[in-house]
Each structure stands twice: as C-alpha cells, then as structure tokens.
Amino acid sequence: MNLLGQRWQTFIARRHPPASGSLALVHKRIYIVPTRRGLGLGLLLLISLVGAINYQLSLGFFFTFLLAGIAHSALLRTYAALLGLEIAARPAEAVFAGEAAQFPLALSEKKGRERTGITLLSPDGSATRCDVPQRGEARAAIAVAAPRRGRLTLPRSRIECRAPTGWFVAWSYLTLVSECLVYPRPEANPPPLPFGARSGGGGLQAGQGDDDFAGLREYHPGDAPSRIAWRQAARTDTLLAKTFQSPLASQVLLDWEMLAGLDTEARLSRLAAWILRAEAEGHRYALVIPGFSRPLDHGAAHRAACLAALALFPAEGSGA
Template sequence: MPTLLRAMANAYRRRWQNWLQRRHPRGMQAVTLSQKRVYIFLSPSGVLFAAVVLAMLGGAINYDLALAYVLVFLLAAMANASILHTFRNLLGLTLAPGRVEACHAGEAARFEIVLDNSGRLARHNLRLFYDAAEAACDVAAGDSARVWLSLPAPQRGWLRAPRLRIETHWPLGVFRAWSYGYFDQRALVYPAPEVDPPGLPLAAAGSGQGLTTARGQDDFSGLRPFQRGDSPRHIAWKAAAREDGLLVKEFHGEAALSLWLAWDALPSGMPVEARLSRLTAWVLQAHAAGFAFGLSLPGREHPPASGEAQRDACLASLALYGLADPGDPA
C-alpha cells in the first residue's frame, strides 16, 4: 500500500508539473496577471473559519436562535465579499525579472523581481516565493516596486531561478489568491575563495620567469593591508605603532611588470576545486590591491588588466571552468 500511494503521488506530481509548464512556460520576459492566471481558494485559516461558521449554523438551526442566524449570515457575507477583494489584489499586476547579483559558492545569490501596478487600486500584503525564499511588499496605485529574493548557492556555475509564486491573503485572510511566473533568470556563482590563502605569487620584476608583480621599487604609492608572504622590510612600522593595523608600503615604478596568476604554477597534486578556490582568492586580492593582473587557465587566458571588468571576467572563467556546457545554466 505505501508503494502504491507513493506511485500515485509521483504521478500526480508529474501531471501537476506538466500542467504548470504548459500554463506558465519558462522564458517569460514579463507577465500580466489576467483572470485566467489568478487562482483563488480557501486559505488554511479560511478552512477553519468555514468550519466554525458551519458549526454556528448547526447550533442556530438546532436551537432556533435568531441572533445566531444573523451572526452566521453576517460572517458568511463578509467572507463572500472578501473573495472579490482578494482576487482583485493580484489582478492586473505585471511581474518582470530584474537584476541578478552574482555570489560565491556557499553564499546566497539575489534575484530582483519588478512589480508594476498600473491600476487605480493599491495592492497590499503581496508575498513572493522562490522555493523557500520569501519576500513581501505593497505596491501603491500607479506605482511599481522592486523585490529581492535570495537563493542559496551551494556550488559554482550557473544557478537558475525556479518558478516564481506570488500570493496574497488580503484583506481578511480567509481566501488565498496566487499566480506564477517563470522567468529565465540565472546567477553566476563563483568558486568560494580559499579562507587563508598564501600571499600573491610575486617574483622579482624583470626576472623573466615565474609570476611577476605589478609592484616596482621606485616610487611610494600608498599603504595596503598586510598579506601573508609580504616582506617584513615593507611593513609600515610607524603606522603599526599608531595602532592603525599592520600595513605594507606599496611602490610602483617603470620596472614593474604585470602579475600573472597561473593554473600551472600551483602544486601539481592540488585538486581542481582547491586550485579554483586559491585562484579566486588571489584574483580578489589582486583587484583589492589595485594590481594589473592576468589569469592563465588550461584552454583560456586573460591578458593582464585592472579594474572591475577584469575581476569579473576572471571570476566568470573560474566559475565555469570544466563545466560540460558553460553556456547552459541547467
């Protein structure tokens, strides 16, 4: 019997998913909630409310209490009137996908949903769901709202947003109206940076081998936080005496070369994911220090450059390294 029940439940679940896919297919750019797209039924509180009203009706009939009839019919009329208000609270809303924020593995990726209310009625107590992620908002008449939903990102690569569900219990909580939107939103999840990586792989400028640094030894350019592997000769001891923290002097000069972060320069027995984590940490360190840096991976190379575009491009290559089809987030 349990096996039969599980089979029936799985069959029902497949039929339900197929129906949802036909009615609300993936890839919507925007969706306006028309009458055919908004569903309404009793909420859990509404089921309890209906049971209480029916019990009161039974008592009124049994004891022939006129005041009990008045109370029962009043409550039933209020619930009946709330059907229209609950349904209309979603009707005519337009949902559209917004921005997506990338993250590192183990963090949460953020997805933006834009709600546009072109009607003359304010929309209250709207709740949006991406699986377990939830957010709530109100939208004034003729206005729009932006809502962010966060999804856990356990591993690097593409994270595709699930089907969006929007619902409301306003005004009485007796009825629940809901609808769906299936947007083609995806977030790029970078590898998790190594927690305590060694210092950046610096070599003497102009040595002609190994990794080279964007630092020279000619002109003082400023201070930066100390990193493991920095030379003690460059520590700003006066700043340390002022309790400003352990800072390192930076120099830039004409002899300075670009910093290369190379896959092949890592230990030969290092696992792939550990390599990616270390290179990710180095990319973040190099960008924070203002270096011009390049990244060399098997089959892909980023020439030395600086700035956020270079950082994001290198992190994207690390996130998609070794995936069967980097362009497909599925």
C-alpha cells in the first residue's frame, strides 16, 4: 500500500472508530462524489453553458440552469438517503470453516421518509441491496469468508446509495463490533463413532446389556432359558435367542487422547465430524478435550457447546 493509501486508511480509522451495538450516519460520516454518469452530466452542462454564452441563446441558458438545478436536487436526495439512517448489528449464527459467515444488520428509519437503493458492500465486493420503509426497519446481511476456525469479527464494510438518478454515489463506512463463531471444518469421511461410556476407572465400557430388545439370533448352548424366544420356536421349530442392548451401546465418548496420532487441527476436524454424526443419529455423547469436558447429553445446546469448545481451542504452537 502506498503512502497515500496508508494515510487514507489512517484517516478512515480515526473518523470511523468501532461502534458497539449500533451507529447513526451523521454528516461527518457520509461522503458523496459524482459517478461516471454524473461526470458525463457535468461535461454536458459545461458544453451547454459554453454554447449558450457563445451564441447568446436564452433557451440554452434556461436548459443549462434547469438541468443544473435537477442535478443539485438529485445530489441532495442521494445524500439524504443515508443521512440519519441507523444501523445495528444482530447476533451472527456460527458457521463451519470454509463457509461464508452472515453478519445480519438492522437498518432503521426514524425521519419519516423512505430510503430506497441502499446497498451494503462486503470486503470481497459482494453487494446486498435493500429499501428501508418510512419509520420502519429493513434487514440485510454482510457475507464474509470464514477460512479458519475461531472468532471472526465483522471487518470494516461500506454502505452506499446511488438513487434516485445514479449521477452521484453517497457512502459511509460501517465499523460495527460484531463477532461470528467459526467451527472447525468437519472431516469428510471420518471413522465410525467410538461407542461406549466411561467406566468407574475412567476408561471405556461398551456394549451389551439387558435393557432394550435388539432382535433375535440363533440359539447357542448355554443361553439362559429366559432368553429363548419360545413363541418363534413353536412356529418355526427353530430355537432362537433374544438379544438385548444396553444404553451404553448408544453412548459415544469423544476423547482427545484417542486421537493421539493426529495433529491439533486434524483432531478438531474429526471430533467435529463425530459430533455432527452422533447428533444426527440421536446418540448421547460426551466430549473431553484439554481444558474442557462435557458430560453425556444431546440436543442443539449440547451440540453448540461442544462445537464452540472446538472452535476456541488454542492453535498449535500458540502457547495458550
């Protein structure tokens, strides 16, 4: 960045400090310049004025000053579209690394006039257009790429208006304090879930029990008579044994230490994938990572808490 660009950025940072919650666009925050159409209009006015002076055409003067008055009115209308507009940041939903975070904003109008052609520009150049009704509110969002896990803050963005003629563009900068949580990118093809639960000694305990009926299997010598499916045996003349499954078989322990062969980011990626799979399949799961432990549970709140812990886990080599 050249010296002029650095000075401009310093000026913008000083003139537009970060604002918590909401901000109102006042005079010193709004800038306006002609667009290419506006410059073309200015050139036309200059040529018309020179021609009217050269040929002493009263109609030429009338046309020139009439068009200049219309342009001045358009300039004021474009500027007024932003003046007094209030913008507030709303909570952003968490996303996974590699996705685009959406930072929702609420645009409020309290001056009693409709604001049309309002455009929000994200740092990558994508635009979102909205109209704000009289004494009403409009919702819009700024999309920001989220390449890495952790906390993503809303960067300085731009709001502008070119209505009603497109001859001028009025703009301001949005420096709202807003954060979005970025979860680790889930592993594409993770291994099967590590079913089991903690035993009394802190290890894993898996599998069979006497709680839930799981199906039938062939009879093996030594099976208890109470396990034999007598009704099926009477109909088919084949001895079958009932099988049962303990709730422990549907409990998942996601332990950091069981992934010792992977680096930090690979562990987080696999744990995120396992959390999503366990939640989708309705299993109760626990998460144990350095500095964080979550007991067996399931549901949206449990899922969010576990993924948030993975998102905020210190990066490898950070010394945290």
